[in-house]
Amino acid sequence: MADRNWGSLYSIGLLSWKSLIAILSLALTVFMLSWSLLLNTRGRSQFIDQNLFPHLKHHIPTSPIHHPPLISYEQQATLKVFMYDLPSEFHFELLYWKSDGYTPWPDLRSNVPEYPGGLNLQHSVAYWLTLDLLDSEFNNAGGGTAIRVHNSSEADVIFVPFFSSICFNRFSRLNPHQKTNKNKELQEKLVKYLTGQPEWQRSGGIDHVITAHHPNSLLVARMQLWPAMFILSDFGRYPPTIANINKDVIAPYKHIIKSYVNDSSGFDSRPILLFFQGAIYRKDGGFVRQEIFYLLKKEKDVHFAFGSVQKQGVPSATKGMQSSKFCLNIAGDTPSSNRLFDAIASHCVPVIISDDIELPFEDVLDYSEFCIFIRTSDALKDKFVMNFIRSISKDEWTQKWEKLKEVEHLFEYQYPSKKGDAVQMIWRSVAKKVPEIKRRLHTRRRFSRFEKPASQVFHCQETSLLDRRRN
Numbered sequence: 167m168a169d170r171n172w173g174s175l176y177s178i179g180l181l182s183w184k185s186l187i188a189i190l191s192l193a194l195t196v197f198m199l200s201w202s203l204l205l206n207t208r209g210r211s212q213f214i215d216q217n218l219f220p221h222l223k224h225h226i227p228t229s230p231i232h233h234p235p236l237i238s239y240e241q242q243a244t245l246k247v248f249m250y251d252l253p254s255e256f257h258f259e260l261l262y263w264k265s266d267g268y269t270p271w272p273d274l275r276s277n278v279p280e281y282p283g284g285l286n287l288q289h290s291v292a293y294w295l296t297l298d299l300l301d302s303e304f305n306n307a308g309g310g311t312a313i314r315v316h317n318s319s320e321a322d323v324i325f326v327p328f329f330s331s332i333c334f335n336r337f338s339r340l341n342p343h344q345k346t347n348k349n350k351e352l353q354e355k356l357v358k359y360l361t362g363q364p365e366w367q368r369s370g371g372i373d374h375v376i377t378a379h380h381p382n383s384l385l386v387a388r389m390q391l392w393p394a395m396f397i398l399s400d401f402g403r404y405p406p407t408i409a410n411i412n413k414d415v416i417a418p419y420k421h422i423i424k425s426y427v428n429d430s431s432g433f434d435s436r437p438i439l440l441f442f443q444g445a446i447y448r449k450d451g452g453f454v455r456q457e458i459f460y461l462l463k464k465e466k467d468v469h470f471a472f473g474s475v476q477k478q479g480v481p482s483a484t485k486g487m488q489s490s491k492f493c494l495n496i497a498g499d500t501p502s503s504n505r506l507f508d509a510i511a512s513h514c515v516p517v518i519i520s521d522d523i524e525l526p527f528e529d530v531l532d533y534s535e536f537c538i539f540i541r542t543s544d545a546l547k548d549k550f551v552m553n554f555i556r557s558i559s560k561d562e563w564t565q566k567w568e569k570l571k572e573v574e575h576l577f578e579y580q581y582p583s584k585k586g587d588a589v590q591m592i593w594r595s596v597a598k599k600v601p602e603i604k605r606r607l608h609t610r611r612r613f614s615r616f617e618k619p620a621s622q623v624f625h626c627q628e629t630s631l632l633d634r635r636r637n
């Protein structure tokens with residue numbers, strides 16, 4: 167009997183010991199969670215900045231009514247970029263430009279090759295970045311965020327001028343007589359070229375920057391070139407070890423709809439409440455779009471324009487977005503789309519229903535000041551979206567409309583680039599990753615004296631490291 171009592175006492179003790187541990191770890195979790203939440207609030211950067219950089223103190227707003235500027239361009243040293251002289255079949259030849267055989271690059275002072283128009287343009291990021299680097303050589307009046315250097319040892323990053331998106335757009339169709347296509351061939355050629363370069367071998371690719379803005383571009387080579395920094399539209403079609411927000415940069419789409427210059431419209435003069443342009447039936451994650459379409463299609467204040475902007479005609483889409491108060495952005499088969507940037511250019515307040523969307527420049531940009539975010543689970547409730555949008559006052563809308571006009575230039579791709587446009591903001595995002603690149607390079611060097619060709623070893627190490635961090 168006594169034994170049994172002991173036994174039960176013992177198990178009670180064990181039980182309470184277990185629950186004590188459980189309570190303790192719960193408390194610890196709650197503490198850490200609230201701490202990380204605290205660190206993630208908007209006040210955080212000021213809180214940290216105050217302590218780390220006392221000289222910034224006088225920038226802290228003294229009155230609670232004062233709103234800090236939406237974007238602050240801190241003074242930043244110029245980013246030094248080494249660009250490979252890749253053969254022109256990897257870049258401007260894809261735009262039907264022909265090299266004279268002496269240099270793979272066009273002379274921009276006499277000829278700026280044009281990018282193929284239409285929907286191709288939305289992914290033209292690599293083109294604008296390359297133009298900007300070429301331009302920095304003879305147009306160095308200052309103001310540029312990145313300059314091209316010819317000694318790779320002096321560079322912060324190594325840029326790979328492969329126009330992977332237009333390569334996908336033009337050459338991904340399978341030739342019926344061959345097993346492969348030019349898009350695949352060029353990527354294989356690129357991997358061979360890069361891994362043969364001293365710059366790549368020196369760093370294992372860590373300090374390389376590769377643009378793959380179309381979600382399907384670089385499909386083959388990404389699996390081998392992933393130690394590099396990618397410039398992407400989103401992470402939708404990437405495993406997190408291959409691309410993630412720590413290593414890579416999210417760049418805006420180039421908007422297809424023309425900017426609304428001298429917009430004197432207002433809440434009352436935009437007759438359509440909610441505008442949606444796009445395909446309804448999508449593959450993959452597109453079912454949400456279809457569901458929301460069924461919920462909204464009976465609403466008389468909603469305007470649906472089916473198909474792509476190009477099919478509908480840019481003029482009609484432009485008119486639609488410029489005549490609407492709100493523009494709907496629902497995740498399609500990828501979390502991001504050019505519609506968001508078309509909406510911004512039209513000053514039509516974006517309503518974003520896409521839980522996994524990654525937004526460009528979000529480290530300096532608070533999108534909630536000019537967009538409306540709705541969780542997918544809420545959007546799927548009957549009447550939720552319409553009731554919510556109708557509840558937004560004219561004042562609040564007008565504030566967001568003003569902010570849209572303030573930030574739209576951040577999403578402008580242009581040549582030559584201008585201060586704070588998309589091109590320079592992307593270089594700025596790349597520059598912010600340089601300390602992390604340095605850290606990874608130094609880590610890689612720890613045991614370098616014991617290894618001959620380090621690249622293979624590094625590959626495995628870094629993969630397992632990333633896996634460990636995710637688990």
Ligand SMILES: *[C@@H]1O[C@H](CO)[C@@H](O)[C@H](O)[C@H]1NC(C)=O
Nearest residue numbers: 248315316317318319320321
């Ligand atoms: C490149 O830069 C490195 C580091 O500054 C320097 O040691 C080297 O001599 C330079 N190479 C050339 C060819 O100028």
Ligand SMILES: *[C@@H]1O[C@H](CO)[C@@H](O)[C@H](O)[C@H]1NC(C)=O
Nearest residue numbers: 424425426427428429430431
């Ligand atoms: C916008 O307004 C400015 C100043 O009034 C004017 O110079 C410019 O031509 C206008 N642009 C357009 C496209 O209407």
